Amino acid sequence: MSRITPAALEGNAVQTSLLARVLGRRPEILTAFGRLDAATRFHGELSPALKEAVRRATAGEVGCEYCQSLGEYRPNPDDARESLAVAFARLIADDPTQISDAQFDVLREEFSEEEIVELVAFVCFVAIAGQLFGATMALGPADPEEAAAYQAVVGSR
Template sequence: MPRVEPLPRESLPQYEDTFRAVESALGVLPNSTLTMARRPAVMEAFARLNAVVMAEGGVDGVLKQLVAAVVSGAAGCAYCQAHTSHVAEQRGADAEKLAAVWEFETNPLFTAAERAALRVARGAGLTPNAVTDEDMAELQRHFDDEQVVEIVAVIANFGFLNRWNDTMATELERSPMRWATDNLQRHGWDAGKHTAGEPTSGR
């Protein structure tokens, strides 16, 4: 169960435009948004940043979601893994590719460019950060500087979300929970503290 309760959406009609924009992008209004709403300036600032970072630009939107899923998995955030994988599928990611995302180094479904991006994402999600000069040089062989900034912005964006949702023990909403249970659980994903009724003290 969450360590700080999200506010009811219906109690915040003045932020409905923000909620609709977030819901349109993700297919669901995350409980994390409704928890941030206890400090509306934080919620609105993050919603704007997230919209810019995750928008399709020089980097394909599906690849951004895969980067987000890998960095979240490396950081240990089951909540963000569920959300990012679910959104990746909604945006057209191949289900087989999503299921094999942790085999990106060897699986033929992944291109050399995707491998370079996901390698940096995996290293960046670890503590201490494990991204090497060689990893970045390989990334820069496939992406120009503007695209590298986009990719690292996704990683940094989820650094915030991973810590927010794991610290708050944000409860997963029904649709990403169902999707992750059906598609990620057999690959080792577990909702853990992000389920209703899960104890929140200790580890």
């Protein structure tokens, strides 16, 4: 059970997810986080599928049981961009102060600078931030309905 009693929210399974209900104790934060999440996850130059792979790969690194329950990371060795993005996101999750200029140069072999900014913003502001929140609040796994609703949203983009 989470460390904070979730608020009662109305809406679909994604809008009333455990994460949303805990954030819903402060509706203005929930609204702002939702806008940031939508802007970074579903818009931009990087595909939502690449971002979802990054989210899944970092969930275990950060230790958010809730985030891990939304889908297991399955490496795609045929997609160099996804593999590179996941590896870089894991470096951020592990220790961002240890990332070198040479590692950014490797990113530049596959990504534009605009895409790098988008990737780092998604990883830092949404994926890892949400995972840190979930781990800190001790959010348990999503129930099957909630996990299926999440997959319907990220799979439909």
